[in-house]
Amino acid sequence: MLKKFYVAALVCFLSLSIVLTGCSSGQDNKEAPSGTGAAASKGDKPYSGQTIKFLVPTWFEYKPEFFKPFTDKTGITVEQEIMDWQQIHDNFVTASAANSPLADVVELDWSWVGQFGSAGWFEPLNQVIPEDVQKDIGTLNIFKLKDDLVGLPASNDFRVYGIRKDRVGDKPVDTFDHLMKTAKEMKQSGADEYPVSMTLAATEDLSTAYYGLVTAMGGRLFDDQWNLSVLDKNSPAYQALTYLFQLYNDGLIDPKALGLKSDEVGNTFRSGKGSIIIGYSPQGQKDSDDASKSKIVDKAVPILVPGKNGDHVSFGLPEGLGIPKNAEHKEAGIELLKWLMEKDTMETLYNDYGVFPVRNSVITDLFNQKKLRYGDIYAKQLQSMASLFPQGTPLWYSQFSTSVGTILNYGLKNRLSVDQTVQMLKKDFDKIDKSQK
């Protein structure tokens, strides 16, 4: 009997050890913190020998040789981890809430700045990035929260429109009335069954496409007191919604767009369907000119966002990078950010990976070197960029934006009127706790 007892006790002890070892794993292999003493002893490569984790979505996946110059310069090795954009969001939230390090440099989308910045999950970068570099980045303010620079833009994503010049020809598309008229003429003539391409799926893409229409029509989503502008029938926000519904209800947009994300709409456009694409980007244009991805090489061109009174207002959707507060190698991560902000690195990123530069001087250089196709259009568009939230991105942005995408999709799918859709938006918006500042 005693033997039985000892065996049971041993099993219990071993199990407990395994559980506790599991709980404490991850604590043992930490490198020594890179304090200033250690830094001083390593000369100009203070963080040499450290390996940092670089967690980014698929479109920021670089070949390992891309980081070689950085490793040669700093002695820091970069380990890329590629994840789906939404998964990065969820994993980062979970890891940060549990104060568990996930990576040293992490994707920070502009739409996450309000939430993650106010949660204090990112290291402020105001002091570590040279001031001249900061001044050279046009979209930097989007990554500021109460004067704290919580991340740096890494890809200058902004929206233009695109047209098939072989189909649209000289027909005007510089105002929204022109766009509607041109699209209707193309449909009536049989030139294109669904002349306008844009995503209408219940995702963030539809929300941002709608915001694009609002800003292009000279409006804002909220007034200064955070009241929903779309409730006013005379507001550009209401007109933008009416316009969107008209495009769909008049059969100018393919109903299948209700189930297609923006990248799928882009693929459809590149396969030869559609003549005017709303929510186009420099990267989209680069893909349209890539024969391995497109059937419309040299047929599609970017154009300025249509507008009113000769305006062509767009807004930026930059994707950025940040250093999590609980990163294990913050200083080495900052070194990587500094290197990514260097002019040469940005030029390589544009030339080899199509990442549109965030520094104005790099855009100018590329344009002068004739390496930036349609650079004149982009440069002109970049001069007319509106801020989506001049008061700063609200903490409840994500909640609001999810509502907008899903409700617009629901309204279009179920053929609701604009007013019915606005009432749904209002109802959802009223539920949001806006006391969060």
Place this chain on the structure above:
Amino acid sequence: MLKKHNEYRTAYLMIAPLILVMLLFVMIPFVNSVVQSFKSINLTQPNQDHWIGFKNYADLFQDQNILSALLNTSYYTVIAIFFEILLGLLIALMLRRAFRFRFLVLAVLIIPWSLPPLVGGITWGWIFNPQYGILNVLLSRMGIIHEYQLWTLHKEATIGIISLVHVWKNMPFATVVLLSFLQQIPKDLYESSSIDGASRWQSFRYITLPMLAPALAIALTMSTIAAINIFDEVFSINAFGLETRSIMIENYSIAFKDLRLGYGMAVSMVITLISLLFSWSYIRSTYRKEAV
């Protein structure tokens, strides 16, 4: 007396590791979640958590999105239970008999269940994709449709598609459970009933079904819990679409997109309670029947 005491001690020691693991990874997080569901916790406002009593629970029962998600989930649950149990039982009855390649059929049947849920969801998402989905390609080549269709245009069709994917994934489990119990029913019972002149239907009604009651309770419980927790299938096919959103998608959106953890915990508690109620009622009715 001392011997019995020592035996108990041994038994307790043997189950201690399991209890420890359950405590650490199930009970403590569960109690923590219950406590947090009575608090206002928003991750964007660190260190501002505060006790709000039943407010989260009161709010959620007035939240149209949650009520609509609960209604959608009830559709998924009813459809899933009906088809998983019915088809599972039919297939189990067929597989009970020995035939050539029976084990191969069984192995193939298990594949959907063994796939990670997201893989199955993504695969079906591709099948129904309006741009390049194989269903559109096939129907178009057969001349049944003239242009590619968006299969998720109407709510009823989308709920049907999502339910189909869910049944495809979960039905094998019901089949295997039912089959394992079917194989344990003594053949003598059927032979005796046959001698007594019972028809096939009577044998099934008065022998097979009663003997399968515990298996049906297990299959029903698992099917119900899986349907209440439906997520990947909905997300892969219609993302956050309002008209098909399940309660788990709504919960995910609240907790992980909006970062309202307290409210999200309250929703989780309601989901857990609903699952427990169903499971308890199935098991209770089964054991009551057995007792009778």
